[in-house]
Amino acid sequence: MKIALLGFGTVGSGVVEVIAENQESINKRAGSPIEIKYILDKRDFEGQPINKLIVKDFNSIIEDEEVEIIAEAMGGIEPAYSFAKAALARGKSFVTSNKELVAKHGAELLELARQNKTNFLFEASVGGGIPIIRPLNQSLTADEIYEITGILNGTTNFILSKMKNEGRTFEEVLKEAQELGYAERNPEADVEGYDACRKIAILASLAFGEHVNFEDIPTTGITKITEEDMEYAAQMGCSIKLLATCQKQEGGIFARVAPSLISLEHPLAMVNDVFNGIFVKGNVIGEVMFYGKGAGKLPTASAVVADIVDAAKHKGTNIISFWNKEKLELKDKGQVKVSYFIRVQKDREDINKCIEAIFGKVTEVKALANEYAFITDVQTEATFSEKMNALGDIKVKSKLYFIK
Amino acid sequence: MKIALLGFGTVGSGVVEVIAENQESINKRAGSPIEIKYILDKRDFEGQPINKLIVKDFNSIIEDEEVEIIAEAMGGIEPAYSFAKAALARGKSFVTSNKELVAKHGAELLELARQNKTNFLFEASVGGGIPIIRPLNQSLTADEIYEITGILNGTTNFILSKMKNEGRTFEEVLKEAQELGYAERNPEADVEGYDACRKIAILASLAFGEHVNFEDIPTTGITKITEEDMEYAAQMGCSIKLLATCQKQEGGIFARVAPSLISLEHPLAMVNDVFNGIFVKGNVIGEVMFYGKGAGKLPTASAVVADIVDAAKHKGTNIISFWNKEKLELKDKGQVKVSYFIRVQKDREDINKCIEAIFGKVTEVKALANEYAFITDVQTEATFSEKMNALGDIKVKSKLYFIK
Numbered sequence: 155m156k157i158a159l160l161g162f163g164t165v166g167s168g169v170v171e172v173i174a175e176n177q178e179s180i181n182k183r184a185g186s187p188i189e190i191k192y193i194l195d196k197r198d199f200e201g202q203p204i205n206k207l208i209v210k211d212f213n214s215i216i217e218d219e220e221v222e223i224i225a226e227a228m229g230g231i232e233p234a235y236s237f238a239k240a241a242l243a244r245g246k247s248f249v250t251s252n253k254e255l256v257a258k259h260g261a262e263l264l265e266l267a268r269q270n271k272t273n274f275l276f277e278a279s280v281g282g283g284i285p286i287i288r289p290l291n292q293s294l295t296a297d298e299i300y301e302i303t304g305i306l307n308g309t310t311n312f313i314l315s316k317m318k319n320e321g322r323t324f325e326e327v328l329k330e331a332q333e334l335g336y337a338e339r340n341p342e343a344d345v346e347g348y349d350a351c352r353k354i355a356i357l358a359s360l361a362f363g364e365h366v367n368f369e370d371i372p373t374t375g376i377t378k379i380t381e382e383d384m385e386y387a388a389q390m391g392c393s394i395k396l397l398a399t400c401q402k403q404e405g406g407i408f409a410r411v412a413p414s415l416i417s418l419e420h421p422l423a424m425v426n427d428v429f430n431g432i433f434v435k436g437n438v439i440g441e442v443m444f445y446g447k448g449a450g451k452l453p454t455a456s457a458v459v460a461d462i463v464d465a466a467k468h469k470g471t472n473i474i475s476f477w478n479k480e481k482l483e484l485k486d487k488g489q490v491k492v493s494y495f496i497r498v499q500k501d502r503e504d505i506n507k508c509i510e511a512i513f514g515k516v517t518e519v520k521a522l523a524n525e526y527a528f529i530t531d532v533q534t535e536a537t538f539s540e541k542m543n544a545l546g547d548i549k550v551k552s553k554l555y556f557i558k
Numbered sequence: 559m560k561i562a563l564l565g566f567g568t569v570g571s572g573v574v575e576v577i578a579e580n581q582e583s584i585n586k587r588a589g590s591p592i593e594i595k596y597i598l599d600k601r602d603f604e605g606q607p608i609n610k611l612i613v614k615d616f617n618s619i620i621e622d623e624e625v626e627i628i629a630e631a632m633g634g635i636e637p638a639y640s641f642a643k644a645a646l647a648r649g650k651s652f653v654t655s656n657k658e659l660v661a662k663h664g665a666e667l668l669e670l671a672r673q674n675k676t677n678f679l680f681e682a683s684v685g686g687g688i689p690i691i692r693p694l695n696q697s698l699t700a701d702e703i704y705e706i707t708g709i710l711n712g713t714t715n716f717i718l719s720k721m722k723n724e725g726r727t728f729e730e731v732l733k734e735a736q737e738l739g740y741a742e743r744n745p746e747a748d749v750e751g752y753d754a755c756r757k758i759a760i761l762a763s764l765a766f767g768e769h770v771n772f773e774d775i776p777t778t779g780i781t782k783i784t785e786e787d788m789e790y791a792a793q794m795g796c797s798i799k800l801l802a803t804c805q806k807q808e809g810g811i812f813a814r815v816a817p818s819l820i821s822l823e824h825p826l827a828m829v830n831d832v833f834n835g836i837f838v839k840g841n842v843i844g845e846v847m848f849y850g851k852g853a854g855k856l857p858t859a860s861a862v863v864a865d866i867v868d869a870a871k872h873k874g875t876n877i878i879s880f881w882n883k884e885k886l887e888l889k890d891k892g893q894v895k896v897s898y899f900i901r902v903q904k905d906r907e908d909i910n911k912c913i914e915a916i917f918g919k920v921t922e923v924k925a926l927a928n929e930y931a932f933i934t935d936v937q938t939e940a941t942f943s944e945k946m947n948a949l950g951d952i953k954v955k956s957k958l959y960f961i962k
Contacts (some may be wrong), residue, residue: 172842174705179775183699185878277697283843285689285697292696293681293689296576296863421849424828437849437859438576439687445825446846456843459700467878474589474871 155184155466158192158215160237161228162204165251165278166193169225169462170204180459184466191221209391216240223465225249225458235259242266242274247465251278251458257352260477261365268472273471275461280306280353281430282451284446288464290360290434291475297436299361303399306353307426308448309337309344310376310396314413315426318384318393324377336428346375347396347411354398357432358409360475361400364482366409372487374412382522383552386497387415390519393423394554406485414555415495488536495519495556497527499549512544529556559588559870562596562619564641565632566608569655569682570597572859573629573866574608575595584863588870595625620644627869629862639663646678648668651869654859655682655862657938661756665769665883672876679865679877684710684757685834687857688850692868694764694838695879701840703765707803710757712832712852713741713748714780714800718817719830720798722788730783737756740832749780751800751815758802761836766805768814768886776891778816786926787956790901791819794923797827798958810889818898818959892940899923899960901931916948933960 159166173188180189192209199205209481212233215221222239226234226248234255241248242263250256256263256279267274277287281304290299305311309331316327328345331337343349343521355368376396387394392415400409416423420441425431430448435441447453464473498505509516516528530538542550563570577584577592585591596613603609616637619625628645630638630652638659645652647669654660660667660683671678681691685708694703709715713735717726720731732749735741747753759772772844791798796819804813820827825847829835834852839845851857868877902909913920920932934942946954 156786168842175842176700176702179702180700183878183880284846285693288697289689289693292868293864294860296580296860298580298583409954421828424825436860438572438579438856438863440854440857442688442848442850444846444848447844450844452842453844456700456840459842460697463699464696476587481846543595548960 155186155188155461156191157188157223157225158221159190160194160222160224160226160234162193162195162197162199162208163227164451165227165454165458166195168451169227169458172452172455172459176497180463182259184463186466188466191218208291212237212240216244221246222469223247223249223462224461227251227458229254230363231255231258235471238263238274238304239266242270242272245270245272247273247275249275249458249461251276251454253352253356257355257368260356260359260394261477264475264477265479269461271470271472272474273465273468275465276356277461278454278457280356281432281444281446282448282450283432284432284444284448286357286432286444287360289444290357291473294434294436294439299434299436300402301399301435302354302357302361302432303397303422304354304357304432305422305425306350306396306398307344307396307434307446308430309341310350311425311430312336312428313345314376314394314396317381318388321381321384321420323381324379333439345377347373350396350398351411354400354409354411358400358407359477359482362407362482363476364478366400366482366484370484371409371411373410379413380552382497385522386495386519386527390415391418392416393418395422395425397422397557403485403491406489406491407482408485410485411470412555414557416557420557452455454530460504487519488534488539490535491532491533492538493532493556493558494530494538495527495554496530496552497521497525497553498545500524500526501548505548508548509558512541559590559592559626560595560624561592561627561629561866562598563594563626563627564598564630564638566597566599566601566603566612567631568629568855569862572855573631573862576856576859576863579714584867588867590870592866592870595622607960616641616644622752624798626873627651627652627866629866631655631862633658635659642667642678643670644675646676649674649676651677651679651861653679653865653869655680655858657683657753657756657760657912661772662757664763665881668879668881669883675874675876677869677872677877679869681865682858682861683883684760685836685848685850686852686854687860688834688836688848688852690761690836690848691764694761695877698838698840698843700798701843703838703840704806706758706761706765706836707801707824707826708758708761708800708836709829710754710802710836710852711748711751711800711833712834713745714754715829715834716740716832717749718780718783718798718800721783721785722791725785725788727785728783749781751777754800754802754815754823754914757805758813758815762804762811763881763886765879766811766886768882768884770804770886770888774888775813775815777814780817783809783817786901786955787958789926790899790923790931794819795822796820798827799826801826801961807889807895807902810893811886812889812891812894816959818961820961824961892938892943894939895936896942897936897957897962898934898942899931899958900934901929901955902949904930905953909931909952912952916945921960926944929955
């Protein structure tokens with residue numbers, strides 16, 4: 155079974171390494187020997203054994219009838235999207251770790267794969283090496299999924315874990331993460347939640363069967379989390395995590411990415427450092443969670459190679475999946491029911507009365523000096539916004555979703 | 559797609575309930591409507607809608623060409639084993655939640671399924687609803703697995719969690735678990751570790767590709783764990799869990815079931831109450847963990863029905879799996895390297911010197927009154943046994959594996 159690899163960066167070189175390292179068992183599981191025939195990359199790799207596989211032109215790959223599987227690890231929408239379409243149209247399987255591509259064009263590429271009796275596989279696009287796409291597609295088939303909540307970004311989880319354990323500021327820890335190579339020089343995609351947003355869009359589309367536009371998902375990052383927020387969390391027996399979630403709620407489906415307070419009793423609270431955790435609720439299975447390294451060269455390559463094996467085993471047959479092109483209309487954000495943890499400046503003695511006058515009954519939380527802190531009842535976002543506006547000159551220091 | 563169900567007990571009735579509840583999505587995922595044509599049970603269910611499906615004779619099921627999948631939820635070796643062989647020999651898929659059957663005859667039944675281009679599926683036999691068999695078989699295919707360690711028995715985990723949280727004795731908590739229906743009247747299979755032993759034998763066979771005899775796995779239950787052990791665990795920042803493990807160690811593979819001390823930092827430490835957790839290490843993926851309800855009517859039925867869906871999708875093709883009939887010779891127990899936590903009676907002032915004279919350097923642990931407690935270096939079980947014998951009249955109060 156001849157394959158081609160697009161891109162020889164971190165993940166691409168990991169794929170070469172994994173196939174070399176575990177050749178024997180991989181070939182056994184794939185049912186035939188897997189051989190990399192081409193690697194598409196702009197650069198030359200003089201003196202390295204893979205240099206003889208390097209090609210600069212995608213056409214030499216697509217025109218080669220021997221190549222049955224193409225694995226893409228370039229990232230970004232183009233040219234990955236065009237390459238995927240060309241490969242699938244020719245009946246070649248296309249495997250990718252590219253979350254941007256899958257979030258934007260997943261439904262269309264799955265449909266193209268179906269039409270051409272081939273496969274579009276993307277286990278590595280969410281949760282790195284953690285098996286989640288295949289379990290959702292093939293294991294949780296007896297269930298109606300009604301919630302997926304995940305810690306889907308290792309960089310932000312590393313930052314939040316460090317802030318919690320070491321009482322340091324976001325800026326300090328981000329700098330350290332950048333020095334360690336855990337965060338990019340331009341960290342926006344991670345710390346603003348954009349990466350997690352694409353991943354939850356993919357999971358929501360698979361779980362609910364219709365295409366969720368990632369642009370429709372309200373997304374907040376972790377840049378405004380402070381040491382004081384962390385102190386409150388610890389005192390409340392909670393942890394602050396960047397949670398990406400999609401849930402059925404009173405008929406509609408909502409999704410969001412936002413830093414949230416969860417109880418230390420919640421299985422996701424123990425997902426620390428660069429690890430990811432994906433928590434799934436189904437109507438018969440109850441709660442299950444998948445945990446592991448959500449990024450990194452070898453874990454991600456492990457998922458890409460597992461997809462290559464699956465593509466080899468399913469040559470000529472499409473693996474059913476339930477993500478169709480119809481757009482899933484997410485529930486209006488204002489109608490989603492939520493509970494918030496709020497910190498306000500205690501600029502008057504009767505602040506508790508003011509808050510109660512606006513929010514009704516709240517759960518007061520032991521506060522830092524000159525602050526008043528509380529947890530609201532469950533209410534719609536729209537109602538909550540109105541109440542926040544009614545605060546007038548009372549200064550809000552922080553607000554975080556509170557997950558019961 | 560007509561199916562037959564063997565046994566209408568807890569799991570069997572759950573299967574009927576799940577198929578009725580999620581009919582639409584299950585049929586969509588299976589690719590054709592799933593219909594229960596027969597239920598084999600000795601009893602009658604007068605007045606219940608399923609009564610018309612009840613048959614008393616397996617022959618009426620096996621002789622019916624329309625029945626393509628048989629799901630077994632009776633438990634025990636016979637007649638389940640004979641039924642499985644008969645079904646597979648006729649090319650019918652056989653799905654089971656029966657860990658005794660799978661641990662004892664899994665290799666043979668998988669082989670029979672291969673020969674007859676049909677499937678023997680057993681996702682529900684380990685970890686209840688948690689997807690673990692299918693991920694091992696189909697997701698972690700790029701990896702060489704070198705360790706699986708699991709909390710595989712919900713009853714014992716419930717008991718240990720209660721003992722830890724409430725400072726109560728094993729006997730007290732067992733009694734409560736029996737009253738709550740979490741433990742059987744005869745709790746031996748759970749509390750002596752026999753249930754976990756069969757489950758780890760199944761996982762080891764799948765991970766390492768050869769048949770692991772469950773009788774070969776050294777198995778210790780939790781009946782001797784005391785409140786004092788729990789106090790030590792808490793003080794050491796550890797938790798006591800009944801761990802079932804199989805690992806590659808210096809070329810050989812060992813397996814065991816035993817109560818063990820693990821650090822609270824270990825992901826398995828947060829698997830509490832009736833939940834199960836299965837921790838897998840691979841040479842490229844690193845660490846992944848699967849978490850969920852390991853037992854119970856609906857979670858187990860969810861896994862059975864997911865297997866039925868898979869069997870329906872793979873009609874006429876065998877799903878490859880790598881558990882063959884060759885027997886895996888486990889590493890000699892004496893050669894396995896281990897570390898122990900030990901408590902001895904402090905019947906002399908220079909007890910630390912005596913211990914050091916026998917064990918060499920040990921890590922002393924802050925002890926209860928009249929006790930001396932320590933952690934040994936890593937050594938073989940054989941060496942450890944010799945040293946324990948050398949203790950002579952020094953009374954050992956407790957010994958537990960210590961997992962680094």
